[in-house]
Amino acid sequence: MTEPDEARRFYAKLMAAHAQxxxxxxxxxxxSVPREAFLGPGPWTVFAGKGRFETPRADPSYIxxxxxxxxxxxxxxxxxxxxLHAMWLGKVAPRPGxxxxxxxxxxxxYTAxxxxxxxxxxxVTAFELEAGLAARAEANLARYANVDVVHGDAVTDPLPPSDVIYVNAGVVAPPAAWLKALQPGGRMIFPWRPSETVGVAVVVTRRENGFACQPFMGSWFIPCVGASxxxxxxxxxTRERAARTRSIWLTADKAADRTxxxxxxxxxxxxxxIRADSAR
Structure with missing residues (x-):
């Protein structure tokens, strides 16, 4: 087997290429982030295509x-x-500060x-609803001084004002509170799952005059409790109408119209x- 560090460096090059x-x-x-440190002890069970396999041994090169x-x-x-996450990171473009x-x-x-x-x-403020996963995340991320793990419900709990909101659970629509939490120029990326047959990744940008919306790839995540x-x-x-979406509005700000x-x-x-404006 390839040495884990060498495998991770090559994997990083591949992920960067997919990020575009x-x-x-x-x-x-x-x-720089060892994936195996967040997965528990190996061997690990992996999915590929429609199959589930166990790695032959606890060698990180396999993951x-x-x-x-x-x-x-x-x-x-x-x-x-x-x-998928490489493409999302490339699209939402987190920046220093x-x-x-x-x-x-x-x-x-992915928090790391x-x-x-x-x-x-x-x-980074990281919300995780499942108690066991939240405890593991807190332990795994202890060395990251700029991360705060919250065992809580991001649908009902207030979100901090955010430049980026990165959502890893399928929602029929982003709660209004999530949109309001975006800073000017802020971006939110989420799996839009308005029905069992429609699943698309969407990036939203808060502009001075509204929330621009870009569906950009198919995407399926487990449902978000309270918003699915x-x-x-x-x-x-329909899938076609979802793909034509270009903006999101709060009903309190603007009533739904023929568009x-x-x-x-x-x-x-x-x-x-939404027309371009001066928001970064």
Whole structure:
């Protein structure tokens, strides 16, 4: 087998390529954070395609590939595909000094990458609802001085003002409080799962005149407790209408109009683009 450090450095190059970002710090982050430190003792159970396999032994080189690793088999919770997260990190572009909220931190691996990307001066608040996972994340992230792990419900608990909100659980719509927590120029990335047949990753940017929205790839995550069931009055989009979405609005600020692609209570989605403004 390849030495773990060598395997991780090569894996980091692959992840940086998938990120499609000019930021060299993405490769540095993947190279500096040992994935095995967040997975528990090996051998590990991994998913690839539709199969589940156990690594032959507890050699970290086996998990420096684009595989999901089981964290809680009974609840279907995994450490997600690194390639997907590389693309998300490239899209949301965390910067030094920024404040990040990570929703659905699991055992903290992707939290650690976010923490590296906002150094120096930045910080990460990591929410995890499952008590066992939150305890593991707190232990795993103890050496990251800029991370605060919260065992709590990000749907009902207040979020800190954030430059980046990184969501790792599927929602029918982002709660209004999440949108309000975004700082000017802030970005939120989340798995939009308005129905069982529609799953798309969306990046939202808070501009001076509204929330710009860009669906950019298919994406499936486990449902977010408290934000994964549509109300009876919801207007649920088809896959095509979801893909045409270009902005998100708070109903309190603007009533849904004929451009609406989806409506979920106090949040609605529109096919009308937000014009560019001076927000960074």
């Amino acid at each position: 970002s000019a930021d060299p710090r993405i490769e540095e982050a993947f190279a 420096y590939q684009n595989v999901l690793v089981v964290l809680d088999a009974d609840k279907g919770i995994n450490n997600g595909e690194p390639m 920024e404040t990040v909220t990570h929703i659905g931190a699991g055992t903290g691996y 990458l976010l923490a590296r990307l906002v150094e120096p001066g930045g910080s 069931v549509a109300g009876v009055a919801a207007r649920i989009p 609406a692609t989806a409506i979920f209570g106090d949040v609605w989605f529109s096919s009308r683009a």
